[in-house]
Amino acid sequence: MEELLNQYKTVTQDNATIWFKVGKTTDFPANGGACIKHQNKQIAVYNFSLTSSWYACQNLCPHKMEMVLSRGMIGDREGIPKVACPLHKKTFSLEDGSNLNGEDYKIAVYPVKIEDEMVYIGFAE
Numbered sequence: 012m013e014e015l016l017n018q019y020k021t022v023t024q025d026n027a028t029i030w031f032k033v034g035k036t037t038d039f040p041a042n043g044g045a046c047i048k049h050q051n052k053q054i055a056v057y058n059f060s061l062t063s064s065w066y067a068c069q070n071l072c073p074h075k076m077e078m079v080l081s082r083g084m085i086g087d088r089e090g091i092p093k094v095a096c097p098l099h100k101k102t103f104s105l106e107d108g109s110n111l112n113g114e115d116y117k118i119a120v121y122p123v124k125i126e127d128e129m130v131y132i133g134f135a136e
């Protein structure tokens with residue numbers, strides 16, 4: 012379990028060393044999420060089309076170690092983009108991965124960039 016969680020480490024725009032192309036912008040549902048795979052990682056990618064913003068995080072919910080976050084409800088809390096796990100509604104910031112319920116769970120987040128209608132996720136490897 013711990014090993015599964017340890018695969019995921021937050022990457023920032025500044026420390027991304029590779030940008031992995033995950034598809035066209037139109038491959039991702041408007042105001043929703045989708046899951047992509049990169050090496051052994053499942054990454055949830057979110058298209059906040061209302062604000063033209065994109066976010067990515069581990070697909071693994073740290074609460075019960077379920078690969079479900081791409082199917083979570085997205086929105087914002089006081090301007091912080093967030094995802095709520097579809098199983099028990101634990102809610103995470105998509106900016107820094109912190110748990111917005113004040114619990115001791117955290118998720119890894121990844122930078123996203125759009126170039127020529129293609130979506131790229133940044134990894135540090």
Ligand code: FES
Nearest residue numbers: 072074075096099
């Ligand atoms: S598995 Fe995600 S909140 Fe419980």
